[in-house]
Amino acid sequence: MNKRRDIDQEIERTLASLDGVERAQPEDFFFTRLRARMQRMEPADGWERFIGLMTRPAIAITAIALILGLNGTLAFMNWKPQERTEQAVLQQAFADEYALGINTFYDYEKTDPQ
Secondary structure (H helix, E strand, O other), rough: OOOHHHHHHHHHHHHHHHHOOOOOOOOOOOHHHHHHHHOOOOOOHHHHHHHHHHOOOHHHHHHHHHHEEEOOOOHHHHHOOOOHHHHHHHHHHHHOOOOOOOHHHOOOOOOOOO
């Protein structure tokens, strides 16, 4: 019973503290400054609109997925396994037959011109 009375007293004190409350008033010339600031804002140019559009998560994720998809498709279409074509085989055979490798000083034998 004692708790109930304490709670009632606390409620009365709280409500009494609100008796002197008045409506909040803005500072002098607040609305004039606000209106001037709103009029001073310039409309966005083309780049700002583009950046604003691209920073939206749905559009950014879609653009990244599209770029990665195109990249993967082009890489897959241009990928060719390393095959030795007939021309490469002929060039290697020609090089082997005529010893077209790099020769060093030690590859030459000394011969007497007798």
